[in-house]
Amino acid sequence: MNETVIKFTDVSFAYGSVPILKNVNFTIAEREFVYIVGPNGGGKTTLLKLILGLLYPVKGKIEVFGEDPQKVRRKIGYSPQHIQFDQRFPITVSDVVFMGRLGARIGGHFNKADRKAVAKAMEELDITDIAQYPFSSLSGGQRQRVLIARAIAGGPDMLLLDEPTANIDVHSEDKLSNIISELNKRITVLMVSHELSFVAKKINSVLCVNREVRIHPTSEITGDAVKHLFDQDMKLIRHDLNCG
Amino acid sequence: MTDFFHALVNPDFPFLRYALAMGLLSSVAFGIVGAYVVVRRISYMAGAISHSILGGIGLGLFLQGNYGLKWCHPMLFAVLTALLSAIIIGYVSLRARQREDTIIGAVWAVGMALGLIFLTLTPGYVDPMSYLFGNILVIAKTDLWLIMALDILISAAGLFFFNNLQAVCFDEEFARLKGLNVDFYFIMLLVLTALTVVLMVRIVGIVLVIALLTIPAAVAGQFTTKLKRMMILSVILSAIFITIGLWLSYAVNFPSGPTIIIIAGGAYILSAVIKRGN
Numbered sequence: 001m002n003e004t005v006i007k008f009t010d011v012s013f014a015y016g017s018v019p020i021l022k023n024v025n026f027t028i029a030e031r032e033f034v035y036i037v038g039p040n041g042g043g044k045t046t047l048l049k050l051i052l053g054l055l056y057p058v059k060g061k062i063e064v065f066g067e068d069p070q071k072v073r074r075k076i077g078y079s080p081q082h083i084q085f086d087q088r089f090p091i092t093v094s095d096v097v098f099m100g101r102l103g104a105r106i107g108g109h110f111n112k113a114d115r116k117a118v119a120k121a122m123e124e125l126d127i128t129d130i131a132q133y134p135f136s137s138l139s140g141g142q143r144q145r146v147l148i149a150r151a152i153a154g155g156p157d158m159l160l161l162d163e164p165t166a167n168i169d170v171h172s173e174d175k176l177s178n179i180i181s182e183l184n185k186r187i188t189v190l191m192v193s194h195e196l197s198f199v200a201k202k203i204n205s206v207l208c209v210n211r212e213v214r215i216h217p218t219s220e221i222t223g224d225a226v227k228h229l230f231d232q233d234m235k236l237i238r239h240d241l242n243c244g
Numbered sequence: 245m246t247d248f249f250h251a252l253v254n255p256d257f258p259f260l261r262y263a264l265a266m267g268l269l270s271s272v273a274f275g276i277v278g279a280y281v282v283v284r285r286i287s288y289m290a291g292a293i294s295h296s297i298l299g300g301i302g303l304g305l306f307l308q309g310n311y312g313l314k315w316c317h318p319m320l321f322a323v324l325t326a327l328l329s330a331i332i333i334g335y336v337s338l339r340a341r342q343r344e345d346t347i348i349g350a351v352w353a354v355g356m357a358l359g360l361i362f363l364t365l366t367p368g369y370v371d372p373m374s375y376l377f378g379n380i381l382v383i384a385k386t387d388l389w390l391i392m393a394l395d396i397l398i399s400a401a402g403l404f405f406f407n408n409l410q411a412v413c414f415d416e417e418f419a420r421l422k423g424l425n426v427d428f429y430f431i432m433l434l435v436l437t438a439l440t441v442v443l444m445v446r447i448v449g450i451v452l453v454i455a456l457l458t459i460p461a462a463v464a465g466q467f468t469t470k471l472k473r474m475m476i477l478s479v480i481l482s483a484i485f486i487t488i489g490l491w492l493s494y495a496v497n498f499p500s501g502p503t504i505i506i507i508a509g510g511a512y513i514l515s516a517v518i519k520r521g522n
Binding site: 080085092095107109 | 422423
């Protein structure tokens, strides 16, 4: 059995008096590929932010790599669904990807290793050609790829991707699937998706998030079988909520 | 124009040389910090810091005039007040975001109110106009050293921490995930802004500071796609606006601060028209 990298014990979270997640328990092992699904507003992004230590549980305990999430967040590559930024901010694609290398030195100066890692990440996401374009001039899909490149440029031990395929065309999606599968040989990957349009080569677990969280180990099945499982589970969770 | 150059080299008119030297030196800090202020959208915080400085200047003059405390130089108190305001605004903004605009308004007005009361209590007549609208022509040679030191400090900090400050301004959440102390960098940005504002008050005065801080950066922002280039261009533009403004104010005998701002404002409109035309 691989080592546990994420452990939620009786975790609840609420924004003020609005409960978002309730009594969440699950563990995720090293190098798993975890698919996170659930309806809008069900708490998927909140779950990722708890893992990153950007939010704190009101109850329960979260361990990431056996530690407090805040302490280890630098080991995690995170690609948000979208970022709030000033459309007129003068910044290029390459500048954004370089941010993935920050935090190592005072002042944030970059060296040869940083430049190499950034070049590699941009090549993998197929954005080398647009490296000097203003970030604000990009399409939704291009921005998504830039944010994923930024997440992997730091050489993370775990990758959290929030709807990475939302604005991406089929060709890029195939490519992204290959890149993520390749990374997944070394590191744990958690990916939020709205629907099941994106299927990785293997999925170890599916987390269904809708206020409650259910985990399904799915080591042997992919594609339609997984989709079927989601639908079943979503109904089940909703039913539970209605009843109680 | 030739008159202006003659006046510059005339040994009897050192003040004009000092004024231009100060303007050109400070442009470096103005351009760098102005670009941060524009992209992080904190020009109203800069406005509050600037206006609160009158409180410090007033206190300094009051202590000098009433108690003969020679060391209570108004500029020393201006620096201290600017830093205090920056830290108050920064702290409130970080701890209670919804109250941000209230505290900005309060610091702005209370600082001015205190300043005017202190000026009233100071013996002799002190004209607040020169502080409100600037009088670059009262700069002494000894001031230049202080100005140069502040200028170097601000520019060095602004450039040394460039990558981190850029990340914090662009995407605070991601910067936090990378282990950057986002709150520290935000306060640092406000402190750098406060020091820059003190320099600017000497040139254009308390009321006009926001324009000189933001217009060069705003013009530069229309023509650049990288923050660093925006800084370089806004340094150059600051220097040009100040030089032309000084020359014009000398030529037609206008007050220097407002003349510089009119030049900057005119350039801003022109650049917007050019940009639309393209």
